[in-house]
Amino acid sequence: xxxxxxxxxxxxxxxxxxxxxxxxxxxxxxxxxxxxxxxxxxxxxxxxxxxxxxxxxxxxxxxxxxxxxxxxxxxxxxxxxxxxxxxxxxxxxxxxxxxxxxxxxxxxxxxxxxxxxxxxxxxxxxxxxxxxxxxxxxxxxxxxxxxxxxxxxxxxxxxxxxxxxxxxxxxxxxxxxxxxxxxxxxxxxxxxxxxxxxxxxxxxxxxxxxxxxxxxxxxxxxxxxxxxxxxxxxxxxxxxxxxxxxx
DNA sequence: GCGACAG
DNA sequence: ATCTTGTCGC
Numbered sequence: 068x069x070x071x072x073x074x075x076x077x078x079x080x081x082x083x084x085x086x087x088x089x090x091x092x093x094x095x096x097x098x099x100x101x102x103x104x105x106x107x108x109x110x111x112x113x114x115x116x117x118x119x120x121x122x123x124x125x126x127x128x129x130x131x132x133x134x135x136x137x138x139x140x141x142x143x144x145x146x147x148x149x150x151x152x153x154x155x156x157x158x159x160x161x162x163x164x165x166x167x168x169x170x171x172x173x174x175x176x177x178x179x180x181x182x183x184x185x186x187x188x189x190x191x192x193x194x195x196x197x198x199x200x201x202x203x204x205x206x207x208x209x210x211x212x213x214x215x216x217x218x219x220x221x222x223x224x225x226x227x228x229x230x231x232x233x234x235x236x237x238x239x240x241x242x243x244x245x246x247x248x249x250x251x252x253x254x255x256x257x258x259x260x261x262x263x264x265x266x267x268x269x270x271x272x273x274x275x276x277x278x279x280x281x282x283x284x285x286x287x288x289x290x291x292x293x294x295x296x297x298x299x300x301x302x303x304x305x306x307x308x309x310x311x312x313x314x
Numbered sequence: 315g316c317g318a319c320a321g
Numbered sequence: 322a323t324c325t326t327g328t329c330g331c
Binding site for chain 2: 115116117118153154155156158161162183184185188189194195209211212213214215216259
């Protein structure tokens with residue numbers, strides 16, 4: 068017998084916090100912490116969410132970039148009615164449905180996805196990037212601007228410096244590492260990077276740094292953030308977009 | 315009880 | 322996240 072392919076299903080908010088947390092514990096077991104993405108990345112996507120109508124509408128932005136030049140190749144915006152409030156630890160139930168719709172609107176599937184929020188650096192090891200990865204099967208990394216859980220030592224104020232983000236474990240001294248505090252830009256607060264799916268702890272920090280130019284945020288997430296928050300537009304390099312049916 | 319708390 | 326003035330530094 069062959070395994071039934073896991074359906075790409077967005078999480079459904081039923082109002083039951085206990086049930087949502089139980090589902091997270093279950094899905095967290097499906098997270099793959101190994102580098103399972105193309106050695107030579109062709110494309111990388113950035114995903115982020117913003118709100119309209121005072122929060123009544125959830126707006127998700129997806130940007131596809133050339134992994135080498137970091138030039139935008141395509142973008143897509145999706146909107147859905149907001150169905151639940153923000154609850155720390157349950158962010159994916161609020162934003163994932165719209166993010167998946169934005170992703171599906173891209174012309175091609177990316178080799179890697181960067182999301183605004185945490186990967187496994189989460190109370191139950193299933194932040195939005197991990198949840199996204201398990202649900203789509205795509206390699207994903209979480210890039211958060213603030214920590215949700217864990218502690219980290221002082222970090223050098225040098226571009227690219229990173230130190231482990233750990234969570235205590237009764238008994239052992241160096242607790243469990245759940246991610247990294249990354250100084251993507253000197254003089255700026257660090258970013259919190261953690262594996263989402265099919266990406267290893269050992270490589271995720273440097274992987275994210277490979278997408279950072281001179282801003283605090285890596286290009287995929289920075290551009291998606293601008294579109295999601297309508298803080299400006301981005302220039303798509305249509306000359307490199309694969310032609311569709313009739314042009 | 316008190317502090318923490320992605321977006 | 323969103324709102325929104327003032328301020329620091331290259």
